[in-house]
Amino acid sequence: MPHDHHDHDHSHDHSHDALSPSGHPYRQDNDAPLTYWQRMEIAVRELLIEKGVTTAAEVAAQIDLMDSRSPANGAAVIARAWTDPAFKSRLLDDAAEASREMGFDIGPLHLIAVENTADTHNLIVCTLCSCYPRNLLGLPPDWYKTRAYRSRAVREPRAVLSEFGVALPDHVSVRVHDSTADMRYIVLPARPAGTDDLSETELAAWITRDSMIGTGLPRAPDGLSATKA
Amino acid sequence: MVERVRIRNLMPPGHVRAPAYLRGKTGVVERRLGAFSNPEQLAYALPAAPKQLYRVRFTMAELWGDAAERPEDTVDAEVYAHWLEELPDHAT
Amino acid sequence: MGGDQAGPVPMEGHDFALWEKRVDALMVLCSSKGHFTVDGLRRALEDMGEAAFEQHSYYERWIAAINQNLVEDGVYTLEELATRMEEVAQRGTTYAEAAHG
Known part of the structure; x- marks a missing residue:
């Protein structure tokens, strides 16, 4: 996708970078x-x-x-669930407590993990504002906060998913989760076939931010052979 | 036992935590989440009594009728007890 | 908003600017210190109406909503806010100059 050179928010040009007195880079x-x-x-x-x-x-x-806080935190939690059945069970029972167990400081967040299976796909949205498991995944992407996503995810999730390049088999049901109150949600994606030999660390690289919101699926990392621990 | 509930079909002004698209719609309780301070009071910095919170599951057919993309797909949402009307179970 | 008709989901994103991160931090800090809750933030955002959603960016609406709640909580007055915003404008023409970093 071409970059919009008029977009003042775009930050690929680091030539003006310098540190502010608080230690943060100027943009x-x-x-x-x-x-x-x-x-x-x-x-x-x-x-x-x-x-x-x-x-x-x-x-x-x-x-x-x-x-x-970044999606890498969530990916570590999911990879653990893929490789440790007892942990997965605890994650589905109380995702906040399971995340804390791995050392992630997620504050008083109430977190529910919803599991994708062979016949169920889960999708997370907040139609009232922009509630997101930010204490685990970091700040939400811009599209998550748009009127279009918030309006359509509860009405035509399959059409939304197709815009994200996710095509579900016909027999798969969609479950949308609207974060209307005090719970936050994370999707536990299904472990891809053919990954049996991978370590927990290698698996984490397959778990994208969008796969934990439900607008994506796990996928092989770019340059698969050069796995970075 | 399946607990069937309907979201009260009221449209007051101000901060209401039951999404408008669910009001008047019938679903089933997916799980009970416990009590949380009433956000509709907290929103105005008022003392807020604890209210029971439920996750309610709705079918797309119930929400959107013939316009549903796939009738059996579902939406789960958290709704406070004071927005719920309990409906009698009926045999299916 | 849920269930409304809308066009394709815009996929463009942006890295957060320092001022946006500061708005986010102020929200977390003010709520953790009990000055208002995320529910108060939501209420103020909703009270801005549909037009604000189209005209202003996410963190523009957030700082407006944070300010609304802080004034209601009595943390400072509107007169103090206006005076300070005027002073800030005199410091320079860019965020870096006006914020002193």
Whole structure:
């Protein structure tokens, strides 16, 4: 897919990179004209610090914590479930507790794992806003927050899945999960055929972010032979 | 025993946690999740009593009728007890 | 929104800008300190109406909703916010200049 060169958010050009006083890289956005909403963010943050609600260090630490969360965390959990039946059983019983058991700090999150099988495919959405298992997978992708995904996932999930390149066999039922309240969901994808010889670490590379939301399936990593531990 | 419920078909203004597309629709309780502070009070920074939360499963046929992509596919959603009406089980 | 008619799902993504990450961090910190809940955030977002969803980006709506809840909680006044936003505008024409990093 060609990149849109007018997209000011696109960050492939690192020539302007430098570290801010808080240790975070400046991005091109930071050189673009200041917007009304950016002014509001600065003002709100400074007022919160002056009023003693928070500190600059706390804000930076919270950003570091969120940056440290990525789909790799979820992939490690899924790979463990694929290789350890007892762990899988605990994951399906209480996915939050099972994730904590692996050392992931996911806070007070209530997490439910839903299992893809030979005849069931699960898909996660939040029609009310953008609830997502962010404490395990990091921040949601932009498409997850769009009106189109949130509107259509509960009405025509198969059409949505086909846009993501997922074609399900006819006999497979779709179960959509709308995160309307206090639960968050993660899909436990089915382990692909022909992966019996792979280690837990190698398997984790097959588990994409989208396969844990249900808009994708596990797939062989690029450059399969060069498996990186 | 299958617990059949209907989402109350009310449309007040403001922050309501039962999605509009489910109101008036009938489903079955998939599991009970326990009690959580009522988000419809928390949304206005008011004291919030605990409310029982349920996962309710709806068929696409129930939600969308003839327009359903695949009638037997399902949507699960979390709904608070005060938005549920219990329906009598009927033999199938 | 659930069940509404809509077009294809847009697949373009973007890396989060520093100011967006800061908005996200402020939400987490303010809620963990009890100033408001994610339910209050949702309520303020919904009260903005459909137009806001089309006109403003995700974190633009979030900072507006965070501000709404903080004013309601009495953390600061609208006059303090407006004064500070005006000061920020005087610091420079880019985010980096105005935020002092």
